[in-house]
Amino acid sequence: MIIVLNGELTDVTEETTEELRQNRFPDADTVIVDGEPVTTDTGLEEYSRVYICSMPEGLTGAITRRCTEGVxxxxxxxxxxxxxxxxxxxxxxxxxxxxxxxxxxxxxxxxxxxxxxxxxxxxxxxxxxxxxxxxxxxxxxxxxxxxxxxxxxxxxxxxxxxxxxxxxxxxxxxxxxxxxxxxxxxxxxxxxxxxxxxxxxxxxxxxxxxxxxxxxxxxxxxxxxxxxxxxxxxxxxxxxxxxxxxxxxxxxxxxxxxx
Amino acid sequence: MKANGEEYTVADGTVLSDWLVSQGYVLEKTAVLLNGNVVPRASLNSTTISDTDCLEIVSFVGGG
Structure with a gap:
């Protein structure tokens, strides 16, 4: 099916978020579907907007990456x-x-x-x-x-x-x-x-x-x-x-x- | 006496609430620090000020 994966229209064979994550972003800690973080394996739907955060420092670490030193x-x-x-x-x-x-x-x-x-x-x-x-x-x-x-x-x-x-x-x-x-x-x-x-x-x-x-x-x-x-x-x-x-x-x- | 950085002369024993009102402050919208400490509204008319005191006064306006 076609989904929007990390901003790009992508044709995928995977059917759930866990399958996507394990196949493509095994180190990812956060999966967001249609604007909401999901904590359990979730079925994908046509044109689901999926964002998989594969930053090594995790979501909070990535958000605060630009934080002033020591703060x-x-x-x-x-x-x-x-x-x-x-x-x-x-x-x-x-x-x-x-x-x-x-x-x-x-x-x-x-x-x-x-x-x-x-x-x-x-x-x-x-x-x-x-x-x-x-x-x-x-x-x-x-x-x-x-x-x-x-x-x-x-x-x-x-x-x-x-x-x-x-x-x-x-x-x-x-x-x-x-x-x-x-x-x-x-x-x-x-x-x-x-x-x-x-x-x-x-x-x-x-x-x-x-x-x-x-x-x-x-x-x-x-x-x-x-x-x-x-x-x-x-x-x-x-x-x-x-x-x-x-x-x-x-x-x-x-x-x-x-x- | 210093109030908001400016010098004023006050007679010893002047009541703080009287002085504030004389300066045009509306007490229910005014927060006052006397020598670094907030003075509770209920104590304004029992607190006296003298020439050596330092006041920081905030006259709040509405909005936020």
Missing amino acids: ASALGKATVGIAGAGGLGSNIATYLARSGVGRIIIADFDRVEPSNLNRQNYGLQHLGLFKVDAISEVISSINPNIEVITHAVRIDRDNVAEIFKGCNVICEAFDVASEKTKLVEAVSSLLPGVPMVCGSGMAGIGDTDTMNVRRLSDTLYLCGDGISEAWEEGIMAPRVAVCAGMMANKVIQLISKKA
């Missing part, structure tokens, strides 16, 4: 908490997943809706899902070896310590100013010593070079321009991504002790 190992052992899975949270989670963070704990009470798609890292296939479940799918479509722990709840003082227990760094990815403030207070008193990276000011289409990373203390960092308010100026993907990128990069610096 991949620290990231792989780290747990990052993300409070909010919206414009900031969905993008931070994605950047950290691509960077090989070993475990992500993410909490958000909300569901994906169409207006989110202008800046949040979701697609049509996620509409209606809890954001934390949607981002879990996004992450596993990048690297299924990353552990994602989801909480479809509103974070408050009563649950924050339990939700983010064990985190090496916590990201504040809320959208309401007073909630951002409350989270900073709660984490600093209930999870003392755990660094926090916050975002404030990423609305509109103004110059991105007004956005920066400010160190408030060894355990508190603030990214954004500090001024642009979403409800007044609209909120658009590029500046949100800049802020999310700043936050994810600061997380990586903190984990690899280069902050």
Whole structure:
């Protein structure tokens, strides 16, 4: 039958993924069929899209092959908490997943809706899902070896310590100013010593070079321009991504002790 | 006293919440570090500041 094998239309006589793997890529550790990794022998269908990863370092090793020297190992052992899975949270989670963070704990009470798609890292296939479940799918479509722990709840003082227990760094990815403030207070008193990276000011289409990373203390960092308010100026993907990128990069610096 | 890197003169015993409000901060959107430590909202009106203190103040805006 004709299948798409590693991107090429190929006529194969094999009928299952194991047969393909053993015949053609005996050292492969990961087989992906139509976008999903398969862990058991799976029958092939006409035009199945099959990708067999035969990298010697395995899938996670290949994904982090381009990681900055000395950083991949620290990231792989780290747990990052993300409070909010919206414009900031969905993008931070994605950047950290691509960077090989070993475990992500993410909490958000909300569901994906169409207006989110202008800046949040979701697609049509996620509409209606809890954001934390949607981002879990996004992450596993990048690297299924990353552990994602989801909480479809509103974070408050009563649950924050339990939700983010064990985190090496916590990201504040809320959208309401007073909630951002409350989270900073709660984490600093209930999870003392755990660094926090916050975002404030990423609305509109103004110059991105007004956005920066400010160190408030060894355990508190603030990214954004500090001024642009979403409800007044609209909120658009590029500046949100800049802020999310700043936050994810600061997380990586903190984990690899280069902050 | 230093606040966000700028010098201010404050009388000893000035209440932190009073000073912040006088500077135009909205307390429910403001996080304050006094000498490196976050001050809980409930303690803002019982914390006093003096000329030797160092504040880092964040006035959060909405969006994210």
